[in-house]
Amino acid sequence: MTKYFVDPDIAKAKTLHADFYTDGDVFEQCKEKIFTPSWQFIGDEDLVKEKGDVHPFVLLENYLNEPLLITRDKNGDINVLSNVCTHRGNLVADKACKLNNLRCRYHGRMFNLDGSFISMPEFKEVENFPTGDDNLPKLNVFKWSNWLFTSLNVKFPHDLFFRDMTERINWMPLEDFKFETSLSRVFNVKANWALYCENYLEGFHIPFVHAGLNAVIDFGEYATELFFPYSSLQLGLAKTDKDCFHLPESSPDYGKNVAAYYFWVFPNMMFNFYPWGLSVNVVEPVSVGECRVKFFSYVWDASKLDKGAGAGLDKVEQEDEEIVENVQRGIRSRFYQHGRYSVTREQGTHHFHRILAEFMNK
Structure with missing residues (x-):
């Protein structure tokens, strides 16, 4: 059985071996090692x-x-x-x-x-x-x-996955968020589930892939916060205070132009909070080279739909799909085994890979 190692020092670390995304046996092992014990x-x-x-x-x-x-x-x-x-x-x-x-x-x-x-x-x-x-x-x-x-097999208390997220946005009136079927989607992506997740976990690609989002987000101030052990946050700050959250003084982000909170919870869940509400994204493995991504939309303030960082999500999704599908094709190359990480821009992906190695080696 393959053993995975990702150096805790991001400046020294190499990414997961390419076989994680291409080997059918590894894909099967993920069922019991990663998905059965997780929430x-x-x-x-x-x-x-x-x-x-x-x-x-x-x-x-x-x-x-x-x-x-x-x-x-x-x-x-x-x-x-x-x-x-x-x-x-x-x-x-x-x-x-x-x-x-x-x-x-x-x-x-x-x-x-x-x-x-x-x-x-x-x-x-x-x-x-x-x-x-x-x-x-x-x-x-x-x-x-x-x-x-x-x-299916609880090995870790839910607090280890959700506590930091729930505390960070505890000021939001979550009871007012209502499911909106017309805004919910299912996307079939020809890429390994983990490739989709690691693309989500870094904003490094935003200027190169998402022109529309880049026009709103202040890339220079884009920040990743690692919540240990099993979650993280990418804080999307806007260039102006237009179409941002109206934060209470009790929020640790008070005074910032927060356009979006991008929370990730291991192994396959994203919770994207915008001024209009929440998009829950669940990445479901289908085969070693394919996944299904479900978007569940919960609206809080419909007047803010299609504004700011929370606008044009279908277009952003299409841009992400094109990239990760190209990566899935490229990662099969006999010439590729590992990559390296940007110390300043890929902390979230490095964190994800370390967790994957931890679970797979148990």
């Missing part, structure tokens, strides 16, 4: 607004392919459960609906909306039944404002 965005609590609401989904479809359920039980609590019956493995629910309990359509096994076993026909003769194994497995849930996250 993943699964939507917002409006998916299950009322008691009895049930919402089935597949976590990272075509990769982890884990069938799960979000439910709101009779106590009003939100649960994330396995959507696989503990009898013979049938899917318990196949569409969003409202139920008093969960009943498998294969042989009639029943569960409460918190996943606990209720009953099973024709099982009177079965010894030592039921046991805890007959309940639907229940996953951990982290709820931040209206947004929900889960992990």
Whole structure:
């Protein structure tokens, strides 16, 4: 198995070996080493607004392919459960609906909306039944404002991933952010998921790739802050105070022309806060050379849409896709194995690579 090393000194470090983005075995190893133990965005609590609401989904479809359920039980609590019956493995629910309990359509096994076993026909003769194994497995849930996250195998507390972000923007009225379907998107990108993430993690390319964004952002003042261990922030400062946040004095950024907060949470989530609201970007692996990027848009102030750094996001996305797809083609070259980092401009990518090496070497 490949061992990865990224020197903690960015001035000495080399980037990850190219096989991370091209080797099918490495891509498969990422499932259990990176994605299974990490936290993943699964939507917002409006998916299950009322008691009895049930919402089935597949976590990272075509990769982890884990069938799960979000439910709101009779106590009003939100649960994330396995959507696989503990009898013979049938899917318990196949569409969003409202139920008093969960009943498998294969042989009639029943569960409460918190996943606990209720009953099973024709099982009177079965010894030592039921046991805890007959309940639907229940996953951990982290709820931040209206947004929900889960992990298939929790090894790290959610604070290690989300604390710095939630504290930095705790002045925002997040309860006022409303999901906007018309502004949400799905993009299929012919590049490894990690290449897409590392492109996001540096503003170095902005003057060369994003002319429109560069006209708004003050590249000279563009700053990356590394939150340890598993997140970071790129602070997009504008050249003027037009189309910027109106920051309260309690904000550590008070007095700055903040046009955008670009938060990244390992391994595959971006939280882009603009004066109009939030764009959550989730990068889903599809194959070693392909990923799917989902944009979930939550609007706070519609009057500020299409202004400042938060304008023209589809165009910015197309520009990013073109670059990372070219990198995916280039990185297959027999002549390329490693690159080096800009000490002043690629701290975020270096940080990401160090985390990837940490997880892959466990």
